[in-house]
Amino acid sequence: MKRIAVEPRADWQVTAARYGFRFHSINGEPYWDESAYYAFTLEQIERDIETPTDELHHLAMSLIDDIVASEALMTKLSIPVRYWDWIADSWRNRQPHLYGRMDLVYDGRGPAKLYELNYDTPTSVYEAAFFQWIWLEEQQQRGVLAKHADQYNQLQELLILAFAALGKSLRKPFYFAAVRNSLEDQGTIEYLRDCAVQAGVRGDMVAIEDIGLSTKGTFTALDNKVIGSLFKLYPLEHLFSDTYGPYLPSSGLQLIEPPWKAILSNKGILPLLWQRYPDHPNLLPAFFDAEPDTPLPPGWVRKPLLSREGANVHMTLPDGESISSPGRYTKCPVIRQAFHPLPRFEGGYPLIGSWVVGDTPAGMGIREDATLITRDTSRFVPHAII
Structure with a gap:
């Protein structure tokens, strides 16, 4: 694993505009950063990223049966009682x-370690699936990358196949929703x-702000058409606390991601994984922190369940x-994870x-920050298999 500095394409912003990449910069600073790329060997990708991703995903999925059947565990995850049966x-x-993203720490040598699962509203999929592939192809055409260079990236192909499979079970009409601004x-x-x-x-x-509730308890779009299925890039826990939240279980609305993803997108899944699979090489020790106001011992990290x-x-x-790091999750229960x-x-972390x-494991994207905490302003840096 190497970070290799390269000259950005002179027309990268024009290319981004042509492909509809309107959020390539944040506050005047590049979010998409192609002044470097991370280079991997095929063995590193297959052995240290793809294989652990597959295993960690199935380990997490294996916990859901027990969690939905346990009032104690649902309580530990701070999921409101009124949604337990709906989720189960x-x-x-x-x-x-449809999809999910797990965040891994990896240095090219030791086993990758799981930081957390982003299985409800994962972002950076456009950058990972599409725009970094455009970067790879153009850099090959321009001789910056060798013709045999590749990328761990089957995301778009698998997303299309997944939507084809979903289409058979989606309630119509189907909508995509996100925050307007x-x-x-x-x-x-x-x-x-x-x-x-x-x-x-x-x-x-x-x-998401334009979705309403009919007198029959169904959710509607602006034209008062009842929504059958909804892909919502909006956190389940926010839906739970919204005014219309209590109507979700009886509304007949099919969600993508489904309600059970509230379990996997919760950082409480990390101590539950460690409890079930202690000393797994791709897991970090993690525990529910019953005393979050006490000083944090050296070598530990506190994370709110829903941050x-x-x-x-x-x-x-x-x-x-x-x-x-600052934020809005000051009154949320927390976990403690080994540092x-x-x-x-050279460019950061x-x-x-x-x-x-x-x-199915599908590909990867890399976010780079100037600090040890990856935030919403972290840069996206492409990668290649060399």
Whole structure:
């Protein structure tokens, strides 16, 4: 694993505009960063990323039966009681799911370690599936990368196949929804909608703010058309706490991702994995933290169960140094996970996002931050297999 500096394409912003990549910069700074790429060997990808991704995914899935059957575990995950049966039924009926991303720390040598699962509203799929592949092809054409260079990236192909399979069970009409004013979220659902179209599945767009509730308790779009199925790039836990949340279980609405994903997208899955599979080479020791107000011992990290984009993470490094990030999750229950630092490269600290489509490992993207905490402003850096 190497970080290799290269000259960015002079027309990369024009290329991004041509392909609808409107969120390539954040606050005037590049979010998409092709001033370097990470190079891997095929063995590193297959042995250290793809194989552990497959195993970790199936280990996590193996816990769901026990969790939905346990009031104690659902309570530990801070899932509201009124949604327990709905979530359990969605799992027992094996309501279909689309994709997920697990965040891995990997330095090219030791086994990859799981930081967390992003299995409800994972972002950066457009960058990972599409735009970094365009980068690879163009850099090969321009002689920057060798013709035999490759990429761990079957994401788009598998997403199209997954939508083709989903199309057989989706309740019609089907919609894609995200927050209206988020360029990143809107760009993500536009890309996923395009994948669905390529699979022969039609889906309209609606802003999450424009979804209403009919007098019959069904959810509707602006034209008062009842929504049959909804891909929502909007967290399940936010839906639970919204005004219309209590109507979800009886509404007949089919969600993608399904309600049972609330279990896997919760950081409480990490201590449950460690409890079931202690000393697994790809897991870090993790525990529910019953005393979150006490000082954090050196060599540990605190994470809120429901935080996103690195919010409210607190680290105490082995030497006693503390690092923390701000956020909105100040009153959320937390877990404690063993500190295992991201590797340091010239450009910062890379975090590997390893994708699963359905139940199949599908590819990866790399986010790079100037600190040990990967945040929403972290840069996306492409990769290649050399």
